[in-house]
Amino acid sequence: MFQNHFPDILGLNKGTQIKGTVVLMRRNVLDFNDFGATAIDNLTEFLGQGVSLQLVSANNVDSGNLKGKVGKAAYLESWLTSTTFAPLTAGETAFQVHFDWDDEIGVPGAFIIKNNHLAEFFLLNLTLHDVPNQGDIHFVCNSWIYPASRYESDRIFFANKPYLPSETPQALRDCREKELEVLRGDGTGERQEWDRIYDYDVYNDLGNPDWGSSLARPILGGSTELPYPRRGRTGRPPTKSDPKSESRLFPLVQDFDIYVPRDERFGHLKMADFLTYILKSVSQNLRPLLESVFSFTPNEFDSFEDVRDLYENGFPLPQDLFKTISDQIPAPMLKEIFRTDGEQALRFPTPKVIEDNKSGWMTDEEFAREMLVGVNPGVIRLLEVFPPQSALDSTVYGDQTSKITKDQLEKNMGGLTVEEALANKKLFILDYHDAFMQYLRLINTPEERAYASRTILFLQEDGTLKPLAIELSLPHPNGDKFGAVGDVYLPAEQGVEGTIWLLAKAYVAVSDSGYHQLISHWLNTHAVVEPFIIATNRQLSVLHPIYKLLFPHYRDTMNINALARQALINADGIIEFSFLPGKYAMEMSAVIYKNWVFPDQALPSDLIKRGMAVEDQDSPNGLRLVVEDYPYAVDGLEIWDAIKTWVQDYCSYYYKTDEIVAQDSELQAWWKEIVEVGHGDKKNEPWWFKMNTVADLVQTCTIIIWTSSALHAAVNFGQYPYGGYILNRPTLSRRLIPKEGTPEYDEMVKSPQKALLKTITPKFQTLIDLSTIEILSRHTSDEYYLGQREHPNWTADATPLAAFQKFGKKLAEIEEKLISKNNDETLRNRVGIVNMPYTLLYPSSEVGLTGRGIPNSISI
Structure with a gap:
């Protein structure tokens, strides 16, 4: 009866058939040098028997092997200029295909595809229309299909109906397990571009010892001294001079062809x-x-x-x-x-921070405000003990206690004592002392001179912060065990004291820029997320509901991380070249990773840990902020709660009880691999969730999504708006504060601007730095933002789809709320003297350098 619905387009008697629409993109459409390629050029190459597809039953098994019955091969027949179920975008082409159908196939649950061409293509999706008793069935693919000769196993794709492992139809179980085996590989050999294998390795590919000792770098990961999250394994051979280091790609020829599983690579974008x-x-x-x-x-x-x-x-x-x-x-x-x-001419767009007010960045008000709203707003913390203490081992580093005195602070505290301010939670600190003190003897060379810094701030009645003192310290000249030496600088606006105070703030900004780029940005988002991506693909089937939940938040992350290892964080790469602490940057990030705690990556936990919030059940978020006008925290908690509600709604649909979580074999293997391998250097930490309850699962997934989306947006897309003006966020310091009686001091008195410019990032490094952070601060034209999905039929389950729509509506409401807050003149931290509203956690954005928007994933 179904054959009457379909025309006999080839003049053949097709019998009972299911019509399908296949959407794909040809390789040359995606070629950078072929922007003018059209959707229908040379598409006849795909017709005939060039691409075959076979349906696999979800409910009928072959009695001989208990696998799903496989239908006859079908082939692409003709291309369509449009489809009724989804509009085609540039470069996409839809083909018609007809599958033979009978009761033995029953309900299609998967399909096998074979590419008999010599080149790969990108398969977006397959839709089966009017399947008897089912309606339309959607297969969301988004995968590169290489020639069949490249694969040892057939390429198979599953329909969008998710299943827990124990609920998987018998007909699909073998396919589910075999597909995971393919993705895991066997851990050997050098990976090739068509491979789809996800595996782990340490960071042993940053240096190039074969080119000289100056380009050698320590291995990060696999040791207690320098622990690190794992990265994707490439299997490249070792260097000649160090068998433990992986060789790098040949410069200028292969530099950006580093292996990541093919579907993780840029190219479909x-x-x-x-x-x-x-x-x-x-x-x-x-x-x-x-x-x-x-x-x-x-x-x-x-x-x-x-x-x-x-x-x-x-x-x-x-x-x-x-x-x-x-x-x-x-x-x-x-x-x-x-x-x-x-x-x-190499010309740059005007950074937002000076667009309206060219000198506002110099004020103490803006200096302090950016600790709450800038590109690195997650470091400032409440000062709870005075004087500030150090966590460095005193047997190695001596006494590192701050030398700031009460008298120095109380000069600008409006009559309050330090004790009163501590009791009333009025004092805060931006503390980079310990992080940098360990490396200053190595960092400080004739070309670079830096300090370890502590900045104390005071919360004023109007809700803004003002700096009270900056302490700049150096290692003791007689050795580390003698502690630190340094000076304390107090606010000043005029004369040489004003110039020195401006320099002191610049040194703090240099430390903040380096810490931000290597820790807040790279380590705490890019690096820590990669093991979750690898484990998810190795242990959770695409049929698993948690895979479907997390997959959009992994898009392109492995690829951008691989590019970073090639050009940004590698030996003599852009970060080493233009940011403090230079060649010790990645090593320093490994030392700081020792303090990384997964549960503390939850925004509420982070705020409590830093003393920036206290638990309060009467408050909307269950938290009361110590600084009420703390835009990153205020906006972030709105986003956090929306994500967690969405995750709770989604997970509770599949996991009605804690027992289902504990008995989910794939989920338990996933979590075990994350803890013991992906973040294996921290596997013995007691704080890992046990993953025995729905609450554990919800909190884990919420942290992953928050980190991949909102946290990364908060620390990434403001880089150019704030740091594009190098005076506001310098990345290097080249000399110490001049001493009275020296030529440098006399120059500082005569020309304060030249003194600052000769101290911070020089012109060459500025141009490289600005070129880089402008790229990293952009949104692409094909970005998907929080609350959006690439395909409307990403799951066949109606309840999760409804919950996702509710999530999207909530985010739109939040954005309107945040816009309203930015128009509230009583909230002085939100806009500031530079007239730069805090927009980094607005969920949506347009293309380009917008300073707003939360993409689903770490895609740049």
């Missing part, structure tokens, strides 16, 4: 691919170009106006060198980097 090429150009073309420029050009800014000229007129480049880079970079990318149609 044109704009993200475009940004990858820009990042490659910055590291491989722009940096050498500028290096040659600065070999005969002074590497100093002359004035603050000279810095601002980067946005108004740009940095001029010599004609011959401009032509060299023009020949090496494709025209669309060249225009994106230089923002010109031919002018020889």
Whole structure:
């Protein structure tokens, strides 16, 4: 009876059939150099027997092997210019296909696809229409399909109906288990681009000892001295000079072809691919170009106006060198980097922090405000003990207790004593003393000079913070065991004291920039999430409901992390080159990872741990903020609660009891692998959840989603709006505060601007830094934001779909609420003297450099 619904388009008697629509993208449509490719060029190559598909039954098994019955092969027949179930976007093509159907197939639960071409293509989805007694059945694929000869096992895709392992139909169990075996691999061999294997390795690929000892780097992970989250294994051979270090790809040729499982790579995302090429150009073309420029050009800014000229007129480049880079970079990318149609200038967009007020960044008000609303708002904490203490081992580092005195603080506390301020939770600290003190003897060279810093702040009646003192410390000249030496600087606005105070704030900003980039950003989002991605793909089937919950929050993270290991955090990479603490940056992040605690990554737990909130059941979030106008915390708690409610609604649909969690074989294997392998250097910590209850599962998934989405957005997309003006967030310091009686001191008295400019990031590093953070601060044109999914039929279960729609509506309500808060003039921290509203946790965004928006995943 069903054959009457379908035309006999090939003039054949098709019998009873199911019509399907296959949506795919050809490889050359995705090619960076083929932006003009159309959706229907050369599509005849896919017709005939080039691509075959076979349905696999979900409810009928072959009596001989208890596997789902497999139908006859069907082939792509003709392309469609549009579909009724979903509009096609640029580069996508829909094909019609007809499957033979009978009662032996029953309900299709999976399909096998074979690519008989010589090149791969990207398969987006398959929809079966009007399946008897089922209606439409959706298969969401989003996967590269290589020639069948590349695979030892058939490529199989499952329908969008999720199952817990114990509830999986018998007909699909073997396919479910075999697919996971493929994704795990056997842990041997060098991975190839068509591989789909997820496996773990330590960070032993950052250095290049074969090129000299200066490029050797310690292995991170696998030791108590330098523990680290695991990264994806590539299987590349070891270096010749160090068998424990993995060789790097050949420079300039393979640098961005590092292995990650193929479906994790940029390539199905044109704009993200475009940004990858820009990042490659910055590291491989722009940096050498500028290096040659600065070999005969002074590497100093002359004035603050000279810095601002980067946005108004740009940095001029010599004609011959401009032509060299023009020949090496494709025209669309060249225009994106230089923002010109031919002018020889490297020009940057005006950073938001100086867009309305060019000097507001210099004020104490903005200096303090950015600790609550800036790109690194999760470090400030309540000061609970005075004087500030150190956690460094006193048998090694001596007495590291702060030398700040009560008298110094009480000068600017409006009559309060330190004891009264502590009791009333009025004192706060931004403390980078311990993190940097351990490395200052290594960091401080003739080229770089830095301090370990402590900044004490006071909460005023109007809800704003003001700095009271900055302590800048150095290791004792007689050795570490003698403790620290340093000076305390107090606020001043005029004269040489005002200049020194501005310098002191700059040193704090340098520490904050380095800590932010390596710890708050890289370690606490990018690095810690990667083991969860690997374990999820290895241990949770795509049929598992928790896989479907978490999958969108992993999009492109492994790929951007791999790119970072190649060009950003590697030896002599962009971060080492332009950020403190230079070559010791990643090693320092490993030392700080010792203090990483997974449950504390929950925003409420983090706020309580830092003393920025106290439990209060009468408050809407169950927390009362110590600083009521703390925009990161206020907005973040709104987002956190929305995520947790969504996760609770979703998980409770599949897990009615704690016993179901404890008895879920895939879930338990997943959690065991995360604890014992992915974060294996911390496997003996007592704080890991036991994963025996629904509450454990909900909190775990909420932390993963929060970290991958909102936390990353908060610490990433403000990089350029705040740090694009290097005076506001310098990344390097090159000399110490001048001593009276020296030429440097006399220069500081005569020209305060030059003194600051000669202290912080020089021009060359500024240009590289700005080029990089502008790339990292952008949203791509194909981004999916929190509350959005790439495919509307990502699950067949109606209740979770309804809960997800409720989540999206809640996020829209939150955004309206946050906009309203930013218009409330009584909340002085939200906009500040620079007239820069806090928008980093607005859920939505447009394309580009917006300073707002929460993507689902760490995709840049």
